[in-house]
Amino acid sequence: MPELPEVETIRRILEPQMVNQKITDIQVFNSQVIAYPEEELFCKELKGQVISNMTRRGKFLTVYFINGDRLVLHLRMTGQLLVMPADAEVEKHTHLILTLSGGNQIRYIDVRRFGRFWYIKSEETDTYTGQDKLGLEPFDEKLTAEYLKSKLSGRKKSIKEMLHDQSIVAGIGNIYSDEILYVAGIYPERKCLELDDREWIRLAEKIPEIMTWGIETNDMTPEEYLAGKGKEYQNMPNLKAYGQAGKSCVKCGTLMEKITVGGRSSTYCPACQSCD
């Protein structure tokens, strides 16, 4: 599931392949993925648009056009955004194809169809995507221990669950919350109420650190990205907590354990991640 580092990787790889390209044709195979406006208008607006750049906010991507309009998308669980030649085989679960003037196509493939697209005109305020409710980017200098404390210290929920709240810090999902809590030495089920100042400081430090590390270890060529169909990320083999249940902790050798926190699988080191 793409989280901030993966979405940023996708942006870095795809942006150069899209810039200055005109959208000459739109094919919709499953209109479910179009959240706004309705399909007919969505296609009408997109046709002929020229791409200027691509940005990321949290796990959202935005393709900006030279007239100021933009296409916002969220890949959710299984969304794949690929640029490939128009004559490549159209695989199963392809829901949307945008043909570019240069001969390539932007294709959206999504097994579970949770991902969504929004087309927003330059003069329109985005109240559709939920981006207006996002919290700080992990790299924002305003992300301090004080900020986290002010937002979370009164909450009964576990820190693992609150790291997933996009309105506090944008971009963290189930993989990177495990990684952050692992390096911060905090047990995933710890209630926010119980965290002390030193732990808030460690979190404020480790959130941007882990996100930067995620982006750097994902670094790959467009060819590698396409070969992995835009879903096999480079840093998966580097993860130290997520998916490591039953393996030895790389810091202390203790066997990593898996529990469920707020309905999400969580892996942690019983020795490194203290319960008090």
Add this chain to the structure above:
DNA sequence: CTAGCTTCCTGATAGC
């Protein structure tokens, strides 16, 4: 305001 539950969707896996 917070918390808790449900919905979306299909491939993988477990159980019989």
Add this chain to the structure above:
DNA sequence: TGCTATCAGGAAGCTA
């Protein structure tokens, strides 16, 4: 072998 049941999981929408 082949069937059915269960589950994962990001985020919104709903109720209490």
